[in-house]
Amino acid sequence: MDEATYLAAFIAVSAAATFLTRAIPFAFLSRHSHHPFVLHLGRYLPATVMALLVVIFLLQSAKWQAPLFGVDALLPSLLVVALHLWRRNALLSIIAGTVSYMLIQQL
Amino acid sequence: MDSPFRLTLPVLFGYVPLGMAFGVLFTAQLDYGWWVAPLMGIVIFAGAAQILAVGLLATHADLLAVFTAMLVLNSRHLFYGLSLLNQFAGAGWRKLYLIFGLTDETYSLLTSRPRGSDFKAEQSVDLRITFYNQCYWVVGCALGAGLGSTIEFDSTGIEFALVALFIVLMIEQYKALQQQLPLWIGASSAGIAVAALPAANQLIGAIILATGVLLINYRFTYQHHSEAKGRGHG
Missing domain, CATH: 1.20.5 (Single alpha-helices involved in coiled-coils or other helix-helix interfaces)
Structure with a gap:
């Protein structure tokens, strides 16, 4: 092809x-x-899938060996969580997290 | 009441930069023409899937693997439709576009806005919201890909936007549900899948595991309900 x-x-x-x-x-x-299992999945699966994606992609974004031990991705992630709980502005949280991750990776 | 355009403003400010992140990533990692990025925004219209697509294109992934990966990554959309079954009923040709454009953000807007009793009028508002959102996305993809190919820019790490987006959506889901259990089910399923499976099968493995746990969780809850009902009637 x-x-x-x-x-x-x-x-x-x-x-x-x-x-x-x-x-x-x-x-x-x-x-x-209106089947109860369909309603159950419709209610809980989205949150479950989000948590699952966060864990899988986070594990892939970090350097887990010494000397970083994952801090290169965990720190920007904590920034996203803190900013989002504080201001609840999706754009701000995403940009701040991404920029800080980029800075750390490019140091 | 807010106009459809005003309702979509937060999405404008979210989609343009995110589309640009995709566009920049696209031209930074691939040798295709810049116009392919907005083209993907027009025919695929999915943020996470398009960013994943860059990695798959770069490794020339097998098309069956691409299909599976897209299904798995977008599987949450399977359940978005459930809460809009009645709202989209009888929308005719509009229904196809409404379904096509059902992204996380479109879904959030359509399910959280107040609705009147005139179905046809509400559906055309839904249609405009969906269309505006897609315009923002396509413009973002084009800008990012266009600028990415002309400006020297070290984009290392920009793919973290996806992780950040998932974290934000997870917090939003938690705030809507006010329950931690689904998050723990998802996180631990992912942990087990990463520990036990090769990278290519981790996402699908984790989703199957998590859905299985939710099924068990449902059986328990439902069983308790029917037992309670049985006692109540007995």
């Missing part, structure tokens, strides 16, 4: 998968929207 074909196929596959995740409930669950 040449480069342009791969790119086109890649974008098509990504678009299809993304649309699928958004469309499935409307296609299949309209009749079961």
Whole structure:
């Protein structure tokens, strides 16, 4: 597969998968929207998935060996948490965390 | 009442920089034309998925792996639709675009705004909110990719925007639920998956584990409810 074909196929596959995740409930669950397990998952899964993504991506962003022991990613993460609990401004929290992480990585 | 444009202002200030982060990352790590970044914003329209896509494109990932990774990363969207089943009913051609554009931010706006009884009118407001959001995102992608290719800029570490976004969304979810248990289930499932599985399978492994724990959690809660009901009627 040449480069342009791969790119086109890649974008098509990504678009299809993304649309699928958004469309499935409307296609299949309209009749079961009041089933208690569907309601249970709808209520708790988003928070669960967010925590899961934070842990997995955080583990990948940090250098866990000496001398850093993960501080390079943990410090910016704590900044995001503190700022967001304080000001609750998503943009501010995200920019401050990202800039501080970039500064640490580029030192 | 606020106009749709005013409702979307926070998203404007969030999507343009985040789209730019994606655009800069895209041109910094890949050799494709800058216009591919906004094109992805038009046909995919998903922040986390597009940032993940940069890494997958860089390693020339297998398309089946790409499909799986996108499904897993976007799996939270499976459950967003559940609370909008009734609001989108009978929206005709609009429904397809409303579903396509159901990002975290669009979802938050659509489910938190006050609604009148005129379904058609409310759906066209939903449609405008979704469309404005996508415009901000595409503009951000284009700006980042365009500037990223002309300005010398060390973008090392910019991908942390994704981690920061997830932390912010996690805090927002916690504030809405006021319960810690789902966070602990998610975090420990991720910890176990990272310890036990190779990198490529960690996300899907953690999601399956967490959903299993939620199922057990549901069985317990539901069982207690029906026992309580049974006693009540007996």
